[in-house]
Amino acid sequence: MFARNKKKLSSPTKKGPINMLSFCVRRINFRSENVPKILLCRLAFAAFQHSCTARSGAVDSDDTKTLMQLCTDRYYIASGEINRHFLQRGASCGYGPLGMELRKNILEQWWNSVIGSRAEVFGISTLHTTMGTERNGRWKIVDAENLSQLLTQKELSKDQLLQKLQTLLQNGTSVRTSLLQGALEQYVPSLELVNRKLPFGLAETGMCFKQSDGTGCPDEVTLSSLVWFCSPRTSSQWLDYWARHRLHWWKKFAQGPSDFSCSDVAEEALGNGATRGVNIVYSFPWGLEPLETLWSLGDAELLQTHKGTRPKLQCRDGRKSVVPHVISVTGNIERGVLAYLYNSLQQVKKIDSKQRLKQRKVLKLHPILAPVKVALDMGRGATVELRQVCEGMLKEFLEGGISVWPGYLETMPTSMEQLNIKYDEMGVLFTVVINDGTLESGLLQVRSRDTTIKETMHISEVKNFVSRYISAAENI
Template sequence: MLTYCVRRLIWRCENIARTSHCCRVAFARQHCSTATPVRSVAEDSDHTKTLMQLCTDRYYIASGQLHRDSFQRGTNCGYGPLGMELKKNILEQWWNSVIGFRAEVFGISTLHASKDRTTERDGQLRVVDTENLRQILSQRELSKDQLIQKLQTHIQNGASLRTSLFQGALEQYVPSLELVNRKLPFGLAETGLCFQPSGGPSCPDEVTQSSLVWFCSPRTSSQWLDYWARHRLQWWRKFALGPSDFSCSDITEEELAGRASRGVKIVYNFPWGQEALETLLSRGDAELLQTHKSARNKLQCLDGRKSVVPYAISVTGNLERGVLAYLYNSLQQVKKVDSKQRLQQRKVLKLHPILSPVKVALDMGRGATVELRQVCEGLLKEFLEGGVSAWPGYIETMPTSMEQLNTKYDEMGVLFTVVISDNTLESGLLQVRSRDTTIKETMHISEVKNFLARYISAAQNI
């Protein structure tokens, strides 16, 4: 089974008919007049180029121009090990901030594809059986109209791929009512992959979305929209090096296009303009009624003593664009003088300690290689067992100076570098370098694990 865009198949049909039965979306840069750029256009371009190269070199995104274009567009780009870990950390923090924030929010999981998902207005993406498709195309006796009719029927019988998580929450609304004793408000949260038309005959774009659908009474829907907008903006700013780059703005009636009565978006000020990270919409009750065939009796909940059909407020996030926003926000370029008195630019990916993919890198100094490696392996095992992500730098065979290692780990966003040397074998002391301060501290090997655990725990509460 392969994924096909309807637009692609119609395009193919027209070409087949034309030959007698033979067988990126450009990134829309929305420049916002309210944005206040800090850097010049040339500096913004240089910053973008530097970040993209760093992400490719330091295992955040896969190499190749296509992947980088996808990343900037806010779609899945093919992550490297560190990019995947960063995305996982953001997803985990999002989940905790929604599910752990209020007792009335419950997690759900819905299918990527469904034959019953007929209420999505933009359900243009379907899964089709390519073998059956091939058989249809091989029937040379069919006329043009017959061929198109058969292809359209085949496409319509295929399962519809979800383009958002909103519909799944509406479908699970009724089964969830018992959880809350039919009382408002409550919410359903989910994260997962969605598929969106690419705007051409190519494969659909993949986007990892986060979704909270909050069901509340019609009389309080406006207040709840404001409540969740404040909450989401605070959450995005919590992990930011420069919080002012994240802001909140109302969605215009033209942008709403009848989807909702009111909307708010959380945006990040990229060099090319503001892009939405999360979109909050007050969607009323029409889509809920449509999903459940206007069965008002089974949809009603208690709002105090009154029974009402709730309004739905959707909070939809683009996690791919969120990863990109935090990478842009955390990259610092600082001028420094190296050991040979040469002026250089130090690039540091100052990701928040909670989001940073690697908390500590382990390396060896000069000394007995076999013994030092054994110490590193033992310490690495301790870190991993304690839930501290570690980078085994000691397995590198190419000779590298400490200055080069520090440059590499700063660009990777590693919080601390631990160096094991002969001194460690003799006295148990090792050297710990901080990414943010560049200060090197001598510490006993027995204290390192607890030090990192306390540091990360404290960062969680900032």
């Protein structure tokens, strides 16, 4: 149960910041005193689901329906409309095995690109919940059972109810809505790392909660954050530097780099003391959506976090001592997952041997991001012996850090054409088929997702071949 932490609660009949569940429960409670508590919660959640469905319906184009169905069928997201709606609006959803691996790969590459780009960037980790602090705009966790019991106490007057609700919220646990605050709080302890010399940065990834349009309930999101501390005289140049850096990174893994672009935030949209903003955006079928946002925040946020300690905040800028300016780079990993899925989906038309027109769907994810590098399958032959060979190859691939899909464990017979369709839609880079001939000569077939060409090579060469291919793709 989440509620916004505000100094004063609004009446449910007015336009106020009361949580959706609290709002729905209070309305029902005042109108029908005999509604069971469990029904109140179900009604509130139904209202939330209805809002999700209504909001995302406008973006269900043919391409979107095709992609969402493929993601469900091929283990990227769990089944159910609610998971599709969450993913489409850039919120965390129920991921399947391949979706989790894709998100992990994106996070890992983001981390390597930021931490590995400069020696002055350091990784940190902060708590996503905070006890006993009051911060405006924070979401809070409260016990749903306690809230439900409170709302069903008939003897309470409206003022008494509001007072008890306020106390319940104040005693709740705050959850973070961004990673910026944690980096600002760790600024002073980090000064010894850099000998009080500018510039330097603090990077972090983790779960946060954000306001969901129209529902009043928070969405769970995975955010990436780089907070860069620099001299006031060079802050504009550093903002441009990081904007170019981040745009180049997003384009690096794209099949269609032109779908990623960079644009300045309009002046009327600047907030939180920002003097300038830049968005890294992706062109979805329904329009442009930001993947990462960069803000030039000046020194106000840092001074607000460390009140009364201005001398402790000063760093060396040449011969001068200055309070640094802050540049915040925040990315939405969920929206990044969706962008790369859209960008990699290709629907290729071809004519088969019987002159029938067929459409081949392929997730051409970059080799570094592809959740599965190799699929292992068996052809005709002695089943027990072939499976032993597959298990040996599986172990060898895993020891080399290469992700494998154990297709040989399938018990239902499947044609090679059906397997190729399945693995193309999963985005598997290579399909390795072991057959009777492999037992005799050590030769097997390796099919490429991107070219559909089948190569024959010796079993001892396959691991090195795949490793070299992935390494080459990483260095492009």
